[in-house]
Amino acid sequence: MSRIALVDDDRNILTSVSMTLEAEGFEVETYNDGQAAYEAFSKRMPDMAVLDIKMPRMDGMDLLQRIRQKSAMPVIFLTSKDDEIDEVLGLRMGADDYVKKPFSQRLLVERIRSLLRRQDVLAGEDVPVTEETKVMVRGELTMDPLRHSVRWKGDDVSLTVTEFLLLQALAQRPGFVKSRDQLMDVAYDDQVYVDDRTIDSHIKRLRKKMRSVDSNFSAIETLYGIGYRYNEE
Numbered sequence: 446m447s448r449i450a451l452v453d454d455d456r457n458i459l460t461s462v463s464m465t466l467e468a469e470g471f472e473v474e475t476y477n478d479g480q481a482a483y484e485a486f487s488k489r490m491p492d493m494a495v496l497d498i499k500m501p502r503m504d505g506m507d508l509l510q511r512i513r514q515k516s517a518m519p520v521i522f523l524t525s526k527d528d529e530i531d532e533v534l535g536l537r538m539g540a541d542d543y544v545k546k547p548f549s550q551r552l553l554v555e556r557i558r559s560l561l562r563r564q565d566v567l568a569g570e571d572v573p574v575t576e577e578t579k580v581m582v583r584g585e586l587t588m589d590p591l592r593h594s595v596r597w598k599g600d601d602v603s604l605t606v607t608e609f610l611l612l613q614a615l616a617q618r619p620g621f622v623k624s625r626d627q628l629m630d631v632a633y634d635d636q637v638y639v640d641d642r643t644i645d646s647h648i649k650r651l652r653k654k655m656r657s658v659d660s661n662f663s664a665i666e667t668l669y670g671i672g673y674r675y676n677e678e
Contacts, residue, residue, distance in 0.1 A: 447561055448472045452482040452508065453497040453523060462495075465550045466557075479503030483511055493519045493561060495553070506538065513539040519560035523548070541593070542605045559606050563593060583616045584677040586664070600658040608651045611644075615665060615675035624672040648673060 449471045453459055456477065463473040474491060476482035480502035482494070494512065496505040509520055520539065525546035541560050544553050581588045587596040593609060595602045604612065614631040615623055623631075625644045648665065655662040666674050 446470060446472050447492040448474065449557065450474045450476065450482060450486070450491040450494040452476045452479060452494060452500065452505070454478060454500045455497070458497075458523075462550060462553065465554065469554055471557075479505060479508040483508055486512065486515075490516050490518060492564075493521070493557060495521045495523060495557070497523045499525075509538055509540060519564055521553070521556055521560070542607070556606055563591075563606075581613070581616060583619055583675065584664070585659075586612075586616055588613055588616065597655055597658050597662065602654055602658055604651065604654060607647055608654070611647055612651060612665075612675075615673060619675050619677040622668055622672050622674045628673070 449466055451459055451463055451466070451473055452475075453462075454477050459475045459477065463475050466473045474485065476485065477500075479496075479500050482496075483503060486494075490512075496508060498505040500508075505522060509522075512518070512520065517539075519541045522540050522543040523546055524543055542556050544556060579590075581590075585598045588594070588609070590609075590613065593604075593606075595604050595609065595612065610631050611628055614628060628644050648667075652662065652665055655664075664676055666676055668674065
């Protein structure tokens with residue numbers, strides 16, 4: 446049973462999310478500020494942490510920085526800000542993913558399960574090389590699923606779990622079109638409902654991150670009314 450630490454100053458979120466996670470078979474520890482969580486983590490580190498960014502006493506960024514000095518456990522940020530600066534900074538500091546408030550609790554559960562599966566793979570001594578786990582090279586793009594790493598022209602790009610899965614799905618077959626429905630199936634469990642605009646938003650954010658290391662990045666092509674495809678450069 447994986448132990449999940451949930452850290453948020455909103456008691457309603459702590460109560461509702463902890464009930465959902467416990468119903469899914471997780472052991473949940475809740476904290477309403479970063480300092481209390483850090484003191485508990487110093488004694489016993491959980492298997493994963495879900496952190497709000499803005500909290501009293503110690504915010505999520507400070508807590509993440511201290512966690513990374515001791516542990517590489519998966520961390521998901523909860524953020525309600527429209528500004529992407531905190532999200533990007535958090536990923537650069539070592540967060541693995543973020544979920545924007547208000548959020549689907551089912552989506553959060555799926556993100557948690559995905560990161561825990563990745564952690565299990567990384568912790569394994571012998572990892573079988575399959576099409577899903579081997580390093581993929583497509584032109585200037587290199588993706589390592591086991592380490593969740595992406596490099597473009599030699600530069601590291603920090604992607605969330607969802608963004609990684611979408612890019613991987615597109616790059617696996619350069620030149621072939623993926624519809625929005627196909628991309629939704631890749632990025633989300635079939636019990637999670639998302640609309641077309643959600644996929645469009647992820648692709649927009651993905652392009653922005655790739656262009657942060659290469660302003661001329663144009664490998665992801667939009668086919669209006671159809672979907673997206675990856676063109677090897």
